[in-house]
Amino acid sequence: MKDAQILWVSLSKQSAKEVPFLADNYAKFLGGRGLGVKLLYDRVNPEIDPLSPDNLLIFAVGPLTATSVPTAGRFAVVTKSPLTGTIFDSNCGGYFGPQLRRAGFTAVVIEGRATSPVYLWINDNEIEFRSAEPVWGKEVSNTTDHLLDETDSKAQVACIGPAGENQVKLASIMSDKHRAAGRGGVGAVMGAKNLKAVVIQGTKKVTVSDEKQLDQVVSRVRRLLKKDSITNKSLPVYGTAVLVNLINEYGLLPTHNFQEGTFNDAEGVSGEKLLERIFVKKYHCFGCPIGCGRITRAYGEEGGGPEYETIWALGPQCGVNDLEWIAAANNRCNELGLDTISLGSTIGCAMELVQKGNLDAQLSFGDTEGLIKLIDEIALAKGLGAELGEGSKTLATQYNAPELAMQVKGLELPAYDPRGVQGHALASATSNRGGCHLRGYMIGPEILGSPVLVDRDRIEGKAGLVNLFQNLSAAMDSMILCRFTTFAFSVQDYADLVTAATNLSVNGKELLQIGERIWNLERLFNLREGFSAKDDCLPPRFSTPLPEGGSRNRIVHLEKMLPEYYRLRGWSSKGYPSEAKLKQLNIQ
Amino acid sequence: MPITVDELAKLIDHTRLKPETKRTKIQELCEEALTYEFASVCINPVHVEFAAELLSGSSVDVCVVIGFPLGATLTEVKAFEAQEVVRKGATEVDMVINVGALRDKNYDFVRSDIREVVNAAEGAIVKVILETGLLIDEEKRQGCIISKEAGAHFVKTSTGFGPMGATPYDVQLMRETVGNKLGVKAAGGIRTFKDAIRMVNAGATRLGTSSGVSIVEGYRWAGYSDAWLEPDKPCWTCPSRQASLAKQPKDVYLWYKERCVTCPHRDENIFND
Structure with a gap:
């Protein structure tokens, strides 16, 4: 290279x-x-x-x-x-x-x-x-x-x-x-x-190592995207919002700040409803044949989105069932430059703080009145907005209820209740950037059946799969390709693409090792900053069973999966990469 | 990995039987079959000449369905259909058994129905589709025995249009009934490599699926983790879970559900797993 x-x-x-x-x-x-x-x-x-x-x-x-x-x-x-x-x-x-x-x-x-x-x-x-x-x-x-x-x-x-x-x-x-x-x-x-x-x-031509070879691999992977039902049907037709009904059916759609996993009005904020009510056209990112993006119209104004995560964060997380309002609030967040996941999750946290009597504010689940103004105040760091703008962990701690912040390492969790998906729970707890579904997207195999459906309740084997997806994701984020390609491509396909585009000849296992190296270096950075195994955890709420819905009676069994995860990573029981592992990965 | 990616591909009848199928899709099907070296393409009779021409000189067979999907047409029609598709290039025919006659225990008629097709196919491989979702176990066994007696080369679980797809349970039952000299084809609802491997482990020697490409491509993931093939909850693959009163005769549906009552895994049959 x-x-x-x-x-x-x-x-x-x-x-x-x-x-x-x-x-x-x-x-x-x-x-x-x-x-x-x-x-x-x-x-x-x-x-x-x-x-x-x-x-x-x-x-x-x-x-x-x-x-x-x-x-x-x-x-x-x-x-x-x-x-x-x-x-x-x-x-x-x-x-x-x-x-x-x-x-x-x-x-x-x-x-x-x-x-x-x-x-x-x-x-x-x-x-x-x-x-x-x-x-x-x-x-x-x-x-x-x-x-x-x-x-x-x-x-x-x-x-x-x-x-x-x-x-x-x-x-x-x-x-x-x-x-x-x-x-x-x-x-x-x-x-x-x-x-x-x-x-x-930029106007320069981008060159690759072997154009002919790349053309062949690209032709193959394009065909795979066309053959896969998620990348060829679900995402192009409904966008990421296709997940709303499905995740709700499984009882995994966090509702009222993760107090429940089922939202009664999910249908009203679903991808199907989005297509019927507010859809204007699709949006494709550069070079993307999938086109999961949406341009929508709310209250007469067009905007990009909302994505599944945003619909959840501004919708069920806050008890809101008005899709048009969600789209308008999403537009407001885009204009102000705010992360809709963390914002919606933090507002939901504030609503529960009010519900539990810890915070005195005009906030309640399901009530959108004043929320747009609150979003503006968050962006401008004014009044209560300034407090919410610090994120849910700081907010809940400030009001003496840190357990009500649905976060890992300070980052608000996304739109899947971990209680009903053990692998996702492990991936979230061990994520190097905190509560995130994209460091190792276990919803793919545990819910969507991609590449195959694995038992979402089972803990055996999950540490290995989380390792695999975390390493692959780190490599993909470094090429860089969209996460949705994993629905259609296998590890070898990514390796073939890198090999054709660069003169770095890698097979699937070598590509995964690149991802593993990145993952370990991120871990070393965090350890240097004072993070440790105790931060590989989830909010205590997830040790309490969900009361109803498709994931009722389930809790997270993190303590049973974490030792195996560390072992497979070549880390000590305290979560430190061993000398041998660092040497193997050629990390000085 | 129990078998290699290439070995798995060679078990697959790459299938497209939907009525709305256009010629471009048949062409795509054949091209994919050549690329992945599948066992055959499995298609409706109307496409046989086109597919035979595209696959001429290759190792990929042309498999055509007969009396499909109900199996309730006249024996003469099935025989004529078989003769014609073989004449036009088919090397395998998948015929649907006369399900009603089998349930009536009119075994001589069923045997004759199959034998006529075997004879008309003039040496082509004949697979007999039982449509297991319409049968109880004893009827499935009888269907297998009669197919063997009539000279069929394979027994096959389902059309993909009936009330139930293939299950490892049925494949195993059919394999135990026909022994090792007949093939067993699992078809219907096989969408992932995990489904496919389950069928192979249960005794299938051929897989009918419209997801052949996904299965083979997906199977490459198996090289990176053993966890994909960890056992699932028993109900996931049990035909009793798939039983449907809306799609099955009442007596057949109840027969399946009665098995749940004595099932040792009953406590694991939890809500929405």
Whole structure:
């Protein structure tokens, strides 16, 4: 492999230089998440404040980006999270990633802090720091339109909204107006650096190692996407919201802050209902034949989404059954640059705090009155909104009920109650970035039957599957491809794609080892920050059985799976990677 | 992995029997069969010449269904249909047994019905579809014995259009009944490699499925974890769980459900697993 080019930007010095990401590291970590993790581990000192100039904010793409490989348009944002304090990568679709690659870079690393708001204009190799004063305070759509007017209409924008400017820990980075590097408060890191946006236009041709071989593999994997019922039917027809009814039927749709797993009005906020009531058209990210994105119309205004997770977070999690309102609230979050999962989950947490008498506020499950105003206050860090903007863990702790925060390592859990899916529970507890379904998507085999259905209640074998999916996901996030391709591709397919696009010849097991290396380095970062095995846990609520629905009487059996997970990882019983494992993975 | 990916592919009859099937889909089916080296393509009679031409000179057989999907047509019609499809390029025929006659215990008629097709097929492989979801165990055994006596080469579980797909239980019962000299084809509801391996482990020597590509591609995952093939809850694969009063004769449905009463796994049959 050749060295990858990194654009290293100092906001403090208003300078930029090109530095190589050496071929040896590129082969060991690929690009994207792996590249970001390697740089962050090597270059960021322990225990820095994530919102200080010392933190790095890394935008990275991978060896497959902007090639003909389906879904190869995503980019990763890697940083130390202000919400969790862990290492963090947030992944985003849209069209920004290919522009970065076509500009000739595999990553843009941003250090320091500008003295006043700026945006970065990357036009191939021409780099400019421009004043962002005219757009500071503006929402995402206005910012995007304004910056495209100032630069080039063919460029792509990744920007923050008011939430990021105010360093709200639920702030996301938005691209193409409604695609989000949503989680972990990455937008707050950008805001803390006084960086409003990165605008990129790239015109260079992206080359691959063996074009003919890549064409053959791409032709095969495209056929696989067409053959798979999830990627060829469910997702294109209904979008990710297709999950609402299914997950509810299994009793896994967290309702009223995970107090129940069944939402009585799920049908009203389902993918089927979305198609009937508010659907305008599909949205495809770069190079994606699936097209799971939705453009919808709510209260007369069009917007992107809502996705399944957002429908849940602003809907059942808060007891809300009004799909049009959910779409409107989602649009508001997109404009303000807020992570809908953490936001909805934190509002649901606040509602339960009120329900239990810990918090005195005009909030109750199912009542949307005042919620849009609250969302605005969260973004502006005002009043109660400022408290919610710290995330559910801080909020619930502040009101003496930390057990009511549905989070892992400070990151709010997504839309699957772990009690009914043991593998998902283990994947969530051990996730390096906290409560997340995408580090190892066990809902695939445990609920969707992809690649095959495994018994969701069974604990035997789950540690091995979680390992497999976590390692594969780390590798995929470093190529970078969309998670939905796993419904159709197998491990070998990903290895074949990397082999054809680079001159790195890998088989499936070697690809998984790259993912394992990334996973272990993330773990080392977190251990260095003071995290330990005690943080590989779930909220105590999940030791109490669900009262009704398709997952009634179930609890999580984490204590039975965790020792096996550590053993298979080659970690000590305290969750530390062994010397032998680090040596095997060639991690110094 | 109990068998290799290539070995699994060679067990598959790559199937498309839906009435709305267009020619482009048959072409796609044949191309996939060639790519993956499946045992055959399994199609309706109307497509036989087209498929035979596409697969000419390859190792992939052309399998055509006869008297499909009800099996309730005249013996002469089944025989004529078999003769014609073989003449036009079929090397295998999958005929549906006369289910009503079997349930009437009119075994001579059933035997003759099959024998006429075997004779008309002139050396082509003949598989007899029992449609197990319409039968109780004793009827399935009788169907197997009669098929063997009539000269069939395989017994097959289901059409895919009946009340129930293949189950490991039925495959095992059929294998035990016919012995090792006849083939057993599992068909209906086989969508994943786990389904496929279960059938093979139960004794199937051929798999009828429209998910052949997914099964073979999915099976590659088995090389990365043994957990995929961990045993599931017994009810998942039990025909009694699949029984449906809306789709089955009442007596057959009740026969299946009565088995639940004495099942040792009854306590594991929990709500929505």
